[in-house]
Amino acid sequence: MPKIAKISVQRKNKERYNIYFEQKGEGEYAFSVDAHTLTQFRLTKGLELSDFDIQDIQYQDGVRRAIHHAISFLSIRMRTEKEVRTYLKQKDYSEEVIQEAITYCLQQKYINxxxxxxxxxxxxxxxxxxxxxxxxxxxxxxxxxxxxxxxxxxxYPVETAIEKAMAIVEKALASMKKESNIQRKQKCMERLQQKGYDHACIQTALETVDWTQSEEEEADVVQAWVEKLMWKYRQHEGFQRESKVKQALYRKGFSLERIDQALQEWKEENEHGETV
Incomplete structure (x- = not known):
């Protein structure tokens, strides 16, 4: 059986000890342990260790190191069991050692x-x-x-969820001034769904917000889109060009009446054959 030839303190970690076995008259590094494990197994120079002894020592030392890593990880903030397991796996501990560390942390209520x-x-x-x-x-x-x-x-009270949903809608509306009401409602609904609000909460929030636009505001929005789209489809002429603009604006949720009015205003402003 291997016999301990020397025990020395590690240079970089004074809390751990290197164990050396006799090998042809010289000491050969075998493994390292902490002070608790050193005392627990009464490791001293000249002590002979069986393979089982060595496995037991290394296992118990591994458990202690895993517990130390887990506690350090938990000292930063509260963690779940899953988070601690994932962290210890990244440290290359075996499943058995990880389970020992988790059990200890649960018993001590470090994980709650x-x-x-x-x-x-x-x-x-x-x-x-x-x-x-x-x-x-x-x-x-x-x-x-x-x-x-x-x-x-x-x-998380329902009332609080509704208040938060309304705040999200109101903030979103500030960046949707060039959209139709249909588009604005659709985009707000999608945003709330992405953020995890349920159907009832979304409906309540949307119904609470004031969606009205003045005639002048809506007209300005549609007119701005007409200007942009008439430029976009400038390679087309006459009816084909107007048709593409109408289709694009209708898909955006604007009424045909409002679209026709904006197109008429655009044509009156550009009736002298201005190329756009």
Missing amino acids: ERDFAFAFVRTDVATKDWGPGAVRRRLYEKGISLQLTEEALGE
Whole structure:
């Protein structure tokens, strides 16, 4: 059986010790352990170790290192079990060692998924504009169970979701001044869906917002589009050109009456054959 020839403190990490075995009269590096493992197994010079002893020592030392890494990772902020597992896998620990570390962290309540889920929801409600659906999806990705997720979402009142949805719509409208009401509503609906708001919340938010445009505002919007599209289709002439402009504006949700009026105004302004 191998016999310990020398034990020395590592240069870069004073909390770990290098173990050397006798090999042809000289010491050959075997493995390293921390001070706790050194004491636990009473490792001293001259001690003989069986293969089983060596495996046990390295396993227990690996568990201690994994626990240390897990605690350091958790000290930055709260984490879920899934996040800690992923982190330890990246450190190349075996599944058995990872499970030992996870069990320890759960027993010591360093990992508390209930506290995590409730804190996560409260933080998202306070700092982000995600809807309940997006919060639910993010918790699922972090490994929180469906039952616990639904409990935690109790921290996200329906009234708050509606208020956030309305704020998103109002902000979006400020950048949609050149769109028809149909397009604006569609884009706002899509944006709210992407952010995780459900159908009922979206409908309430859209119904609460004032979508009205004055006649002058709508006319200006359509007229601006006519100018742009008549330039875009300048390679076409006469009826074909007007037809393409009409089709494009109709798809954008403007009424045919408003489109015809804007086209007539454009033709009157350009009746002298101006090339655009």
